[in-house]
Amino acid sequence: MRFWEIGKRNLKELYRDPVSLGFLLGMPLAFILIFSFAFGGQDTRPISLGIVDEDQSQISAVFVDCLESIPAFEVSSPIYKSQTEAEEELNAGGLSIYLLIPHGFGEAIEHHQASKLTLAYNQAAPMLPQRVMPIVREAALGFLNIPVPLNVELSEKQVEIKDEYINYLIPGMAVFGLMILITSVGGIMVRDRARGFLSRLMTTPARPSDFIFGYTLPFIPVIIISIAIYLGVGILMGLSIIGNFGLAFLILFIMGICCMGIGMILGTLAKSEEQASGAPWMFIVPLAMISGAWWPVEQMPSVIKSIAEALPFIHAMDACRDVITKGVGFTSILPELYWFIGWTAALFAIGIVLFRRSMAR
Amino acid sequence: MDAIRTFKLTKRFNSLIAVNSIDLKIEQGELFSLLGPNGAGKTTTINMLCCLLKPTEGTAQIMGYDTIKEPLKVKELIGVSPQETAISEHLNSWENLALIGKIHGMSSDAVKSRSGELLEVMGLTERGKDRVGKFSGGMKRRLSTAMAMVHAPSILFLDEPTLGLDPQARRATWEHIAQLKGKKTILLTTHYMEEADFLSDKVAIIDEGRIVAEGAPGQLKANFLKTRTMLISAENITDELMYGLKGRYSQVKEVEGKLRISDKKLDFRELTDYLYLKGATVHSAALEEPTLEDVLIQLTGKEFRD
Known part of the structure; x- marks a missing residue:
């Protein structure tokens, strides 16, 4: 042993x-x-915008098309015909904001008369109309390439909906926390090598497998405690776990093992303690960012998105979010799971091969 | 069977030849010192013998086991105190010793008893339960040496075991190593020539990866130092006398008010007679004993630094 x-x-x-x-x-x-x-209370994904087209004219339809083409909006479908339908959706929490295109909008535009649009929003998201209004105004003024006297009114609605950001944040932050393990696993190996302790151990009859298990197993309890802390703090801060808690835990646990594999590679390749402690931060924070640990990645350039999607982190975050906030089951997250389990296996295999090589230079 | 044998052992790092085709033959129970300037190849040689580095060419055997083909057999027989202190800073001395002992398959009782003995010998008993990160450099090195010995290996590799120790601790370590003479095979590297002189049965001088001389310390000094040196305290040393001395002997220097005279054919009687004839009054004259350092400087042209 x-x-x-x-x-x-x-x-x-x-x-x-x-x-x-x-x-x-x-x-x-x-x-x-x-x-x-x-950022609590602020949904940073593309803004889910409801549209009530009371006018049902050709011009209002073109305006709706224009709004739908704006990347910052995710226009909810279908387009409501009456304000009552949108109010119901707002109360149910399916919408945070909707735009009312009133009767006579098309006619007013045609005759270059002043027109009025109304933005109704949930009072729990007071920043939302500030973000939506300039975009709507710009779109309205520009969609026919003619200046239209336009008045956008704001209408605050008293609707209680849950703070979704914490649900978004916690899975991302848990994966980010586990990514920090990379520096710890790599750091202890590099420190031992720099101080000659690893060389001393390598002159004992310990086999490569003894080192690999000896340097990774101590981090298993660290992974478990870390996940428990992140999810526990999340729950205290309002995280609502709709799906299977155990499945969410398992996803994060596998992610922790994956990070251990990266740490092992780092520990084998880094030449000094400075490299092991500094270099990982050059990729941990950017990778966490492009993987959507803190903000959604939808609005990022497609190249960055492709890089993030090729890596395991975004898949772990998405799977965890789907389980926690949407309550999806094991089979639904299998494609994500396969992806980062594959990464974990590959990284561990590379780590073991590199470590064995380092034992007999 | 020899404890350590190497056959044309060579290690290259890209274009640098760190160890160049060395043949070592160390008998069981022998204390063998590897001496040489910094970068001569001492540690690289030890690392190859301890299975930490693969030779580029040649082979090495420890008690007949090939270091490449049977590394686990080799590792069961050896104890290593590397040049770095190589201890676990957040553990205490007992825990450091237990770690190495248990990896070598010792029982908890055996580790405890052996650790107690070693801590006593190394003067670390009182601080045994303190975390070793708080130790002085000397204490860390003593613990490192103890860790090499905890599993009672038959072959010990001690890479600079007294580096950074104060004279008292150095002397204590020497005494402990001296007690092991004959019982263990020890391969020692050191910067302290008097240490090698005091402890070694045999010495090999390595320079730029090659063994340039090998033998017992006394034998090396006799073989390589043909020049004799005398230190003379005298009065009435005139310029004329100095001129005469320089004509007769290969090296004449004034060192701290004394004359230091070296020559291959230096004869005590002849020198003092000459001084007397030239009117000098000799108060004392002493023949300087050659040291291993003199041998080293003569062979490698390099001086050692601590």
Whole structure:
């Protein structure tokens, strides 16, 4: 049980270094707090815009087409014919904001007369109309290439809907937190190599498998505790888990193992402690960002989206979000699961091969 | 059977030849020192013998086991104290020793008893339960040496075991290593020539990856230092006398008010007679003993630094 002895030692090194451990667990928590306070209540995905076309004219239809073509909007379907239908959807939480195109809109435009549009929004999202109004105004003034006297009125509605950002944030932040493991797994290996301790261990009869298990197993409890903390803090902050909690946990756990694999590769390739502690941040934060840890990736350039989708992180975040917020089951997330399990297996295999090679240079 | 044998052992790092075709033959129970300037290839040689580096050419055997073909057999027999202190900073001394002992398959009781002995010998008993990250450099090095010995290996590799130790701790480590002479095979590298002189049965001088001389310390000094040196304290040393001395002997220097005279054919009687004849008053004259460092400087042309 040589791996057990090496693992015990590494676990002691880990929990007896409160600064590193605090950083490992505390940094994602700090991010959760900062982001949830800074952006709480604000939905940063393409704005889901309802449209009520009371006018039903040719001009209003062209205007609706124009609005639908704007990437910042996700125009809900179908286009409502009456305000009552949109009100119901607003009350049900399916919409946060809708635009009312009143009777006579087309005629007023045709005759270059002043026209009035109304934006009705949920009072729980006070910033939303500030983002929507200039876009609507621009669209309305530009869609026929003629200046139209236009008045966009705001109408606040008292609707209680849940804060969705925390539901979005927590799975992303949990994956980001697990990505920090890369620096810890790699760091302990590099530190031991730089100080000659790994060389000392390599002169003992320990086999490559003893090292691989000895340097990774201590992080299993760290992964479990981290996930429990992130989800626990999330629940305290209003995260509503609709789906299977265990499945969400499993997704994050596999992601943690995947990050351990990356850490092992880093630990084998990095030449110095500085490289192991600094270099990972050059890819952890950008990768978390383009994978949608904090903001949706829909509005990012397609090249960036393609890169993110080729990597495992976005798949883990999406699968976790689908389970937590939409309640989807195991079979529905299988394509995502296959993707990052494949990555995990490949990264671990590469890590083992590189480590074995490093043992006999 | 020899404890350590190497056959044309060579290690290249790209275009640099760190170790160049060396043949070592170290008998069981022998204390063998590998001496050489920085970058001479000492640590690379040890790393190949400990299965940490693969030779580019040639082979090495430890107690008959090939370091490439049977590394696990080799690793069961050896204990290594690397040049870096190589200890686990967040563990205490007992835990560091237990880790190595248990990886070598020792029982908890055996590890405990052996660790107690070693901590005592190394003067670390009182601080045994303190985390070693708080230790001084000397204490860390003593623990590192103890970790190499905890599983009672038959062959010990000690890479600079006294580097950074104060004279007292260095002397204590020497004494402990001296006690192991004859019982263990020890391959030692050191910068301290008096250490190699005091401890070694045999010494090999390595420079630019090649063994340039090998033998017992006394034998090396006798073979390589043909020049004799005398230190003379005398009065009435005139310029004329100095001129005469320089004509007779290959090296004449004034060092701290004394004359330091070296020559291959230096004869004590002849020198003092000459000084007397030229009117000088000799107060004392002493023959300087050659040291291993003199041998090294003569062979490699390089001085050692701590």
